[in-house]
Amino acid sequence: MKSRPDDALNLDSETMEKLRKKGVSRRDFLKFCSAMAASLALPSSFIPQIAEAVANKKPYLVWLEFQDCAGDSEALLRASKPTVGQIVLDILSVEYHETIMAPSGHRAEKSLNDVVKNHKGKYLVVVEGSIPLKDDGIYCCIGGKSALAIAEEVCGNAAATIAVGTCATYGGIPAANPNPTGAVGLKEAVPGATVINLPGCPVNVENLTACIVHYLTFGSLPDTDRLGRPLFAYGKRIHDNCERRAHFDAGQFTQQWGDEGHRQGWCLYEMGCKGPETFHNCPTVKYNEGTSWPVQAGHGCMGCSEPNFWDTMSPFYKRLPNVPGVSVEKTADKVGAALAAVTAAGLVIHGIGRAISPQKNDDE
Amino acid sequence: MSDIKRTYVWEFPVRFTHWVNVLCIIVLSITGYYISNPFIYALSSKQQIMGLVRLTHFIAAYTFMMSVIIRLYWSLFGNEYACIKEWFPFSGEKLRTIGAELKFYLLISKKPLPNTGHTSLAGITILLVYAGFIFQIISGFAMYSLTHSGVIWTALGGWLLAYIDLPMIKLYHHLAMYVIGAFIMGHIYIAWFADIRERNGVIGSIFSGYKFMSNHK
Numbered sequence: 122m123k124s125r126p127d128d129a130l131n132l133d134s135e136t137m138e139k140l141r142k143k144g145v146s147r148r149d150f151l152k153f154c155s156a157m158a159a160s161l162a163l164p165s166s167f168i169p170q171i172a173e174a175v176a177n178k179k180p181y182l183v184w185l186e187f188q189d190c191a192g193d194s195e196a197l198l199r200a201s202k203p204t205v206g207q208i209v210l211d212i213l214s215v216e217y218h219e220t221i222m223a224p225s226g227h228r229a230e231k232s233l234n235d236v237v238k239n240h241k242g243k244y245l246v247v248v249e250g251s252i253p254l255k256d257d258g259i260y261c262c263i264g265g266k267s268a269l270a271i272a273e274e275v276c277g278n279a280a281a282t283i284a285v286g287t288c289a290t291y292g293g294i295p296a297a298n299p300n301p302t303g304a305v306g307l308k309e310a311v312p313g314a315t316v317i318n319l320p321g322c323p324v325n326v327e328n329l330t331a332c333i334v335h336y337l338t339f340g341s342l343p344d345t346d347r348l349g350r351p352l353f354a355y356g357k358r359i360h361d362n363c364e365r366r367a368h369f370d371a372g373q374f375t376q377q378w379g380d381e382g383h384r385q386g387w388c389l390y391e392m393g394c395k396g397p398e399t400f401h402n403c404p405t406v407k408y409n410e411g412t413s414w415p416v417q418a419g420h421g422c423m424g425c426s427e428p429n430f431w432d433t434m435s436p437f438y439k440r441l442p443n444v445p446g447v448s449v450e451k452t453a454d455k456v457g458a459a460l461a462a463v464t465a466a467g468l469v470i471h472g473i474g475r476a477i478s479p480q481k482n483d484d485e
Numbered sequence: 486m487s488d489i490k491r492t493y494v495w496e497f498p499v500r501f502t503h504w505v506n507v508l509c510i511i512v513l514s515i516t517g518y519y520i521s522n523p524f525i526y527a528l529s530s531k532q533q534i535m536g537l538v539r540l541t542h543f544i545a546a547y548t549f550m551m552s553v554i555i556r557l558y559w560s561l562f563g564n565e566y567a568c569i570k571e572w573f574p575f576s577g578e579k580l581r582t583i584g585a586e587l588k589f590y591l592l593i594s595k596k597p598l599p600n601t602g603h604t605s606l607a608g609i610t611i612l613l614v615y616a617g618f619i620f621q622i623i624s625g626f627a628m629y630s631l632t633h634s635g636v637i638w639t640a641l642g643g644w645l646l647a648y649i650d651l652p653m654i655k656l657y658h659h660l661a662m663y664v665i666g667a668f669i670m671g672h673i674y675i676a677w678f679a680d681i682r683e684r685n686g687v688i689g690s691i692f693s694g695y696k697f698m699s700n701h702k
């Protein structure tokens with residue numbers, strides 16, 4: 122039996138009215154709350170509590186962008202149905218977001234400063250993009266202040282910071298070898314801040330929303346793994362939840378893009394899919410309101426939510442990284458074959474040497 | 486001619502683990518190669534080829550680990566030829582014999598080596614090979630721990646994930662297979678070579694345990 126949370130739910134009419142004006146029906150709202158409970162792996166008995174918190178709390182939020190491409194902002198704003206994106210933006214009072222806010226210049230900086238000053242220890246921060254540390258951080262400055270200085274001040278005084286996207290969490294693409302700007306993720310740049318990591322390129326908005334909802338409902342961030350990622354979203358390996366997994370176990374593999382196996386939806390392992398190396402809930406939550414995700418669309422996973430993915434998950438269309446120290450584009454098997462050949466050649470030469478060396482008496 | 490002494494060198498645990506290792510490494514290498522490069526395709530989704538190959542890899546892996554543990558145990562409690570000290574020939578005296586050994590193996594000298602157990606070079610080789618085995622076990626269990634959460638697997642290898650990125654662990658686990666393969670080629674060749682040159686029955690010794698040492702120096 123499914124419980125009927127809305128029976129137990131008494132949202133005051135004022136809140137409902139507000140939501141209705143935004144085009145969010147009671148039904149949509151409850152659907153959203155149950156989806157959040159499901160994402161967070163909470164039993165449905167928590168739905169009223171979630172609805173209560175989401176409807177009534179209105180924390181301040183600032184969204185900082187550093188060395189980024191605004192892809193995570195895009196992911197948030199492009200949520201196709203209005204509900205999720207709207208609810209997030211509406212329940213939160215977004216005071217600062219470079220890409221979408223109306224004020225600019227000093228006025229914009231002032232709204233940021235006001236939040237930090239007036240709501241110290243109470244507001245939330247979302248950080249997008251990596252922070253350069255090299256040369257005193259001059260590679261990313263906003264309003265004359267370095268990204269590091271801004272992050273230290275804003276995240277250091279926040280209730281909690283959510284680092285979204287692989288750049289903000291682990292340095293991501295700016296930190297890829299040779300990392301010219303000395304880019305790092307937020308937790309490394311500001312170790313003192315309370316940070317939760319939501320890597321991915323881009324972040325999955327469902328997970329971001331669920332994190333915020335968890336914070337509103339319980340006053341704390343969800344449990345994390347050793348990389349600071351919430352377990353509800355990053356606790357399972359893509360490979361283990363993949364819809365193509367049965368073909369892996371069977372031994373049915375796509376060998377070439379567009380071949381028979383590819384058209385049959387076989388496993389993309391041999392095409393370099395990094396699902397076996399990546400922890401994320403893409404196969405279950407998917408992107409764009411559950412429309413699809415890379416492997417469903419026929420492309421292997423690139424491991425974008427793992428640290429150093431640009432360096433260690435590439436070549437993206439090969440199963441294993443290139444052998445370090447050996448000239449590029451040498452696969453492990455080529456190096457292995459070379460090693461075997463050298464050994465065999467050495468032994469053959471030795472054998473010949475032995476055959477032609479003078480037959481002296483061994484008991485000399 | 487000198488008189489020949491039949492000497493008991495390799496005790497049962499040494500011979501036993503040697504052959505278990507041989508079997509396991511063959512199975513692990515074939516299944517491991519299949520895992521990285523599936524060379525047989527299933528005809529229907531109901532088959533379980535990759536599933537079975539991986540299962541075989543893991544069963545062989547556990548067997549291999551046990552075998553390595555038994556051998557390490559015996560290196561502490563076995564006879565002098567099995568002793569762990571043989572693997573660390575870094576004392577001055579033992580290092581000095583390396584020159585003579587090299588001359589022998591490089592066909593410069595034909596004087597048989599006096600060692601009953603391992604030569605110094607062989608000792609170093611065993612040390613490196615066991616380091617390779619232990620690396621395979623740790624890196625293997627690091628990968629295994631991805632789908633088997635629990636203290637045991639974290640202790641056996643999962644901890645490595647905090648130090649090496651997973652794709653690199655896979656790469657090194659893969660490359661180590663070739664390193665071990667190269668060792669095996671050299672190992673068999675040298676055993677054969679030594680058997681003929683030294684006439685001490687070293688090849689037979691890994692079956693029977695006995696070597697035939699001449700007292701003549």
Ligand code: HEM
Nearest residue numbers: 513514517518520521546621622625626628629655659662
């Ligand atoms: C002589 C010893 C071993 C050899 C030669 C060997 C070889 C291999 C090779 C070549 C691969 C494929 C790697 C890749 O390209 O991704 C592999 C995978 C693997 N091996 Fe081993 N291995 C050995 C021992 C072990 C041990 C002791 C374990 C312990 C559990 C282990 C666990 C694994 C696992 C979990 C995988 C990954 C399977 C997958 O991705 O589905 N291996 N092995």
